[in-house]
Amino acid sequence: MSKTTEKSHQNAQKNGQDGFVTAGILVIGNEILSGRTKDTNSGYIAEALTAHGITVREIQVIPDIIDLIEARIRDYAARFDYVFTCGGIGPTHDDKTAEAFARAFDTELELNAEAHGILIRHYGADRMNKGREKMAWMPKGAGLIENSVSAAPGIHMKNVFGMAGVPDIMKAMLGVIIPTLRAGLLVHSRTIGCDDIPESMIAPDLERIENAYAGLDVGSYPRFKDGVAGLNIVIRSTNTDILDKAEAEIRDAAEKIRLVAQK
Amino acid sequence: MSKTTEKSHQNAQKNGQDGFVTAGILVIGNEILSGRTKDTNSGYIAEALTAHGITVREIQVIPDIIDLIEARIRDYAARFDYVFTCGGIGPTHDDKTAEAFARAFDTELELNAEAHGILIRHYGADRMNKGREKMAWMPKGAGLIENSVSAAPGIHMKNVFGMAGVPDIMKAMLGVIIPTLRAGLLVHSRTIGCDDIPESMIAPDLERIENAYAGLDVGSYPRFKDGVAGLNIVIRSTNTDILDKAEAEIRDAAEKIRLVAQK
Numbered sequence: 001m002s003k004t005t006e007k008s009h010q011n012a013q014k015n016g017q018d019g020f021v022t023a024g025i026l027v028i029g030n031e032i033l034s035g036r037t038k039d040t041n042s043g044y045i046a047e048a049l050t051a052h053g054i055t056v057r058e059i060q061v062i063p064d065i066i067d068l069i070e071a072r073i074r075d076y077a078a079r080f081d082y083v084f085t086c087g088g089i090g091p092t093h094d095d096k097t098a099e100a101f102a103r104a105f106d107t108e109l110e111l112n113a114e115a116h117g118i119l120i121r122h123y124g125a126d127r128m129n130k131g132r133e134k135m136a137w138m139p140k141g142a143g144l145i146e147n148s149v150s151a152a153p154g155i156h157m158k159n160v161f162g163m164a165g166v167p168d169i170m171k172a173m174l175g176v177i178i179p180t181l182r183a184g185l186l187v188h189s190r191t192i193g194c195d196d197i198p199e200s201m202i203a204p205d206l207e208r209i210e211n212a213y214a215g216l217d218v219g220s221y222p223r224f225k226d227g228v229a230g231l232n233i234v235i236r237s238t239n240t241d242i243l244d245k246a247e248a249e250i251r252d253a254a255e256k257i258r259l260v261a262q263k
Numbered sequence: 264m265s266k267t268t269e270k271s272h273q274n275a276q277k278n279g280q281d282g283f284v285t286a287g288i289l290v291i292g293n294e295i296l297s298g299r300t301k302d303t304n305s306g307y308i309a310e311a312l313t314a315h316g317i318t319v320r321e322i323q324v325i326p327d328i329i330d331l332i333e334a335r336i337r338d339y340a341a342r343f344d345y346v347f348t349c350g351g352i353g354p355t356h357d358d359k360t361a362e363a364f365a366r367a368f369d370t371e372l373e374l375n376a377e378a379h380g381i382l383i384r385h386y387g388a389d390r391m392n393k394g395r396e397k398m399a400w401m402p403k404g405a406g407l408i409e410n411s412v413s414a415a416p417g418i419h420m421k422n423v424f425g426m427a428g429v430p431d432i433m434k435a436m437l438g439v440i441i442p443t444l445r446a447g448l449l450v451h452s453r454t455i456g457c458d459d460i461p462e463s464m465i466a467p468d469l470e471r472i473e474n475a476y477a478g479l480d481v482g483s484y485p486r487f488k489d490g491v492a493g494l495n496i497v498i499r500s501t502n503t504d505i506l507d508k509a510e511a512e513i514r515d516a517a518e519k520i521r522l523v524a525q526k
Contacts, residue, residue, distance in 0.1 A: 027322075029482075031484060032322075033309055034499070035307070035309030035311070036310070039302075042302075045298075047297075049298070056296045056298070057326065058296070058323065058325055058326075059296065059323065060321065061305070061323075090462060091462050092463075092469055093466065093469060095483075130463070130466065131462065131466035132463045134463075134466075149490075166485055168488060187297070189299065199354050199355060200354040200395045201394070203392075203393065203397075206357075207356035210356060219327075221300065222429055223429055223431075224412050224431045227412075234294060236293075236297070
């Protein structure tokens with residue numbers, strides 16, 4: 001990351017002062033921390049937000065502890081333009097996100113008439129029970145996030161969106177949310193495959209090229225799989241002219257390294 | 264999570280006062296936050312630590328910004344018994360983890376003779392370059408973590424382990440680290456499949472059963488995939504007698520719900 005970009009990351013965490021719109025993602029659930037369930041939600045959300053012009057600054061996975069969830073919602077809501085939580089909005093005792101939302105916004109839960117109506121229509125009045133009703137207890141003032149998969153809505157309070165943890169439901173909710181979000185500058189990226197070049201040989205060029213362009217982010221991603229090495233250089237910028245120039249310079253640098261290696 | 268467990272989580276974050284040994288995981292890298300690369304490391308580490316009797320309390324994904332990495336290492340090192348970082352220890356300019364380690368431990372980088380020797384033996388003295396040498400610049404006082412895949416060692420400072428971000432290298436390093444770690448109480452878990460029962464119907468039983476046993480954690484994990492619903496109840500405890508009893512009670516409760524449904 002160039003010094004300019006690093007500075008902009010640190011100074012402009014919020015409010016798009018530099019044209020960036022930022023987000024934080026909170027994944028809530030003991031099952032992720034135990035390794036039993038592998039989180040795929042945060043990567044999916046990050047990719048979708050990036051494509052919409054929203055820059056994800058941080059992701060956290062935290063346990064089902066109300067005080068912790070509350071504290072992290074407060075922290076992220078203050079530091080980022082948007083916050084997305086997944087998990088903890090179901091009918092059982094380990095679903096604590098609604099309560100944490102209420103506390104984080106200094107309010108309390110109430111039986112939300114709209115959410116209650118949605119659940120009654122979905123399940124039938126005679127098949128409602130305490131658990132299903134629990135999903136209609138929302139923080140006062142909450143907006144609802146439509147759930148086209150299993151009816152029970154998500155929670156929207158100011159700049160924070162509380163989504164389900166079940167991936168198919170989360171995806172349906174995110175699909176409803178994203179068109180309503182303010183888009184920032186779109187960060188474009190290109191990947192330059194350099195599998196035949198040792199990362200360390202092109203390292204000085206990458207640093208030089210990154211520093212030559214304000215707002216250019218050059219990442220170097222080696223991989224080793226089954227003993228085979230590879231390297232991808234990823235360049236990112238909101239400015240495609242800069243990407244064109246940086247890509248050409250990196251390809252030139254790689255070519256020079258190849259020519260030297262052949263001698 | 265039972266009130267007892269929740270309390271123990273909050274009070275005994277460190278030092279295994281209650282027999283738990285705790286850990287935090289820091290995933291470092293812009294490529295994860297952009298969604299381009301999907302993090303699989305944290306889930307792998309969480310599962311391996313859980314199996315060793317170490318409880319992962321929190322996971323964070325943060326960008327390649329030295330100040331942020333430093334701050335989060337300080338925070339996690341103070342709050343958890345062990346901290347694991349992945350990413351940012353390679354030869355390029357975007358690899359900032361060693362510098363962040365040095366700052367977090369109030370020291371500076373030095374050319375580590377042992378690490379330098381490892382790299383010279385691996386690459387050959389005539390094929391060393393600035394990038395490869397960079398990987399031998401370690402915080403003063405660092406221990407090395409063996410890298411059987413690509414030689415460049417990881418960084419060990421007090422209770423913090425800096426591993427590579429490339430999954431195969433991270434796995435090799437973690438395999439070396441884990442046998443050296445103090446194990447806490449092993450948390451056993453069992454999964455009870457309840458695909459034919461609506462989550463909301465068994466919710467009151469789950470809460471009652473969790474509250475009946477100190478240190479029992481009952482999680483309810485619904486899934487919806489391609490329109491098909493399913494439910495797993497996961498019970499976790501360090502005490503297998505408690506698991507036996509809780510499992511029997513949950514199976515009884517599920518059976519009663521099935522019998523009522525058939526009427």
